[in-house]
Amino acid sequence: MAGRMTTKIQAERSREMVFKDNFESLAAEPVCIGPTLHVSLTMRSEIEAISQLVDRLMPLIRISHCVSGDERDVEIALREALANAVLHGNRQDIQKKVRISCCVHPGKELSVVVKDEGSGFDPSCVPDPTAVEKIHSENGRGILLMNALMDDVRFEHGGTEVHLYKRFKPGLG
Numbered sequence: 001m002a003g004r005m006t007t008k009i010q011a012e013r014s015r016e017m018v019f020k021d022n023f024e025s026l027a028a029e030p031v032c033i034g035p036t037l038h039v040s041l042t043m044r045s046e047i048e049a050i051s052q053l054v055d056r057l058m059p060l061i062r063i064s065h066c067v068s069g070d071e072r073d074v075e076i077a078l079r080e081a082l083a084n085a086v087l088h089g090n091r092q093d094i095q096k097k098v099r100i101s102c103c104v105h106p107g108k109e110l111s112v113v114v115k116d117e118g119s120g121f122d123p124s125c126v127p128d129p130t131a132v133e134k135i136h137s138e139n140g141r142g143i144l145l146m147n148a149l150m151d152d153v154r155f156e157h158g159g160t161e162v163h164l165y166k167r168f169k170p171g172l173g
Contacts, residue, residue: 001027001112003124006089009045014051014092014106014125017113019141023034026031035065035105035106036103036105037064037103037106038101038102038103038104039055039060039100039101039102040102041053041099041100042097042098042099042100043082043097043098044089044094044097045085045090045092045094045095045096045097045117046086046092047083047087047092049086049087050064050082050083053082054075054078054082057077057100057102058074059076060102060104061074061102061104061110064104064106064110065107065168066104066106066107066108066166066168067109067166067167067168067169068106068168068169070166070169073149073150073161073166074112074150074164074166075151076145076149076165077145077146077149077150077153077164078114078144079147080142081112081114081162081164082114083142084114084116084142084143084162085114085116085118085162087162089116089118089120089160090116090117090118090158091118092156096116096117096118096144097115097117098114098115099114100112100113100114100115101113107168108167108168109126109165109166109167109168111163111164111165111166112163112164113161114162115157115160115161116161118160119158119160120157120158120159121155121158121159121164122159123143123155123159126140126143127139127140128140128144129141129144130144146162146164150164150166150167150168151163152164152165153165
């Protein structure tokens with residue numbers, strides 16, 4: 001079972017606030033939403049922890065209007081990045097952690113960094129899952145989805161970090 005999750009929220013030019021298991025009520029308080037909002041989360045490397053984390057982070061993303069109309073795309077890409085970190089990066093070792101850093105620019109953009117404690121990988125070596133010979137392969141589909149749903153996806157630090165970016169598109173939502 002997933003353990004307690006700690007949420008750190010740091011508003012630009014403001015003090016850092018730490019909340020334990022109180023993310024939903026925090027997301028409804030407009031005092032925390034400013035020019036830029038930083039959220040840092042840590043989870044254990046368990047598949048079951050993914051939904052709990054996403055369910056805590058998505059309300060903040062929705063009320064910030066940083067990606068109006070594209071929230072579902074962000075949620076799917078975030079779930080894929082977390083699943084890759086747990087399954088492929090940390091190999092479901094519950095002693096290892098997945099760290100998530102989310103930067104919300106209300107009405108402008110969103111960036112999310114997912115870091116695992118694995119040995120990394122070379123994204124250029126991941127076969128194209130749409131290639132005829134790989135059509136039945138289970139590998140590479142998460143990366144394909146992240147690239148399709150986000151405006152920019154980058155793998156850094158030897159593949160132990162995935163950086164997801166989504167910009168606000170006026171007229172959507």
